[in-house]
Amino acid sequence: MNANIAIAMIETSSIAKGYEASDAMCKMASVTLVKTTVVARGKLTILISGPVGEVESALRAGIETAKDTVVHQFIIRNVHQQVLDTLEKRKPAETLDAVGIIETKEAIAAIQAADAAAKAASIRLLETKAVVGGGKGMVTLTGEIGAVRSAVAAAIAAVPKGMLVTQVVIPQPDKQLFAAVGK
Numbered sequence: 001m002n003a004n005i006a007i008a009m010i011e012t013s014s015i016a017k018g019y020e021a022s023d024a025m026c027k028m029a030s031v032t033l034v035k036t037t038v039v040a041r042g043k044l045t046i047l048i049s050g051p052v053g054e055v056e057s058a059l060r061a062g063i064e065t066a067k068d069t070v071v072h073q074f075i076i077r078n079v080h081q082q083v084l085d086t087l088e089k090r091k092p093a094e095t096l097d098a099v100g101i102i103e104t105k106e107a108i109a110a111i112q113a114a115d116a117a118a119k120a121a122s123i124r125l126l127e128t129k130a131v132v133g134g135g136k137g138m139v140t141l142t143g144e145i146g147a148v149r150s151a152v153a154a155a156i157a158a159v160p161k162g163m164l165v166t167q168v169v170i171p172q173p174d175k176q177l178f179a180a181v182g183k
Helices: 015-028 052-069 081-084 107-120 145-158 174-179
Strands: 005-012 031-041 043-052 071-074 098-104 123-130 136-144 163-169
Touching: 005 015, 005 052, 005 081, 005 107, 015 031, 015 043, 015 145, 031 123, 043 052, 043 107, 043 174, 052 071, 071 107, 071 174, 081 107, 081 123, 098 145, 098 174, 107 123, 107 136, 107 145, 136 145, 145 163
Parallel strands: none
Antiparallel strands: 005 043, 005 071, 031 043, 098 136, 098 163, 123 136
């Protein structure tokens, strides 16, 4: 876990208001603007990180600026370090004992799932994709089969109602799948 580090995300229905909110967030507090992404249907997602208090202040400023264009927002206080390490980048694995994959309808739900999975069991996050085609999110993880099952269960419990597309646990994946998911 990463003590006192938080991440927050806002999704807006307006790209322009989203960028204005991003600017307000950065000016309000000492945060890192990790990523802004235009997603399906003309939405913008804004992801920030930093000390908990700073992120909380910045999130309030972003919501106030974006006003009624806010579609969804969240904050994860004391986010697990693996989430930060795998956000929009793959961390290769030497072997895959078992693979867990969680697919969500929205980017925000994938980040929540990744944090819950990393905190629930001794697994290794491979990738936390905040925006997959069409605005979806996806988390891939590996570890011993029991740990992967526990992590996936915790992850899907953290996904807001109606946001889960599917989840799978693949024991002893084929070498070809390892090439696609693990490296």
